[in-house]
Amino acid sequence: MTSLSSPYDSPEEYARLQNLGELRNKLQVARLEGVKSVRDSDGSLVEYRSDAEMAAAIAAADAEIAAFVRPQPKTIYLRTSKGL
Numbered sequence: 913m914t915s916l917s918s919p920y921d922s923p924e925e926y927a928r929l930q931n932l933g934e935l936r937n938k939l940q941v942a943r944l945e946g947v948k949s950v951r952d953s954d955g956s957l958v959e960y961r962s963d964a965e966m967a968a969a970i971a972a973a974d975a976e977i978a979a980f981v982r983p984q985p986k987t988i989y990l991r992t993s994k995g996l
Contacts, residue, residue: 929980936973939966
């Protein structure tokens with residue numbers, strides 16, 4: 913699995929990242945197998961009506977994962993001028 917994006921992440925955030933990764937993998941496998949339902953980590957069953965709906969769920973999980981692991985800028989450089 914992916915590592916924490918910074919040393920300041922909490923264990924709860926790391927657990928959420930792991931759950932998102934597991935759900936994303938389950939969705940991907942189900943989509944490739946043609947299955948329209950996936951059991952979530954809390955045991956609830958989610959049924960999808962179409963392949964497009966599953967693709968949107970996978971994309972949403974990917975976006976959340978990317979937000980967790982995106983490196984934060986360490987230095988920000990500002991450039992100013994008087995407009996001359």
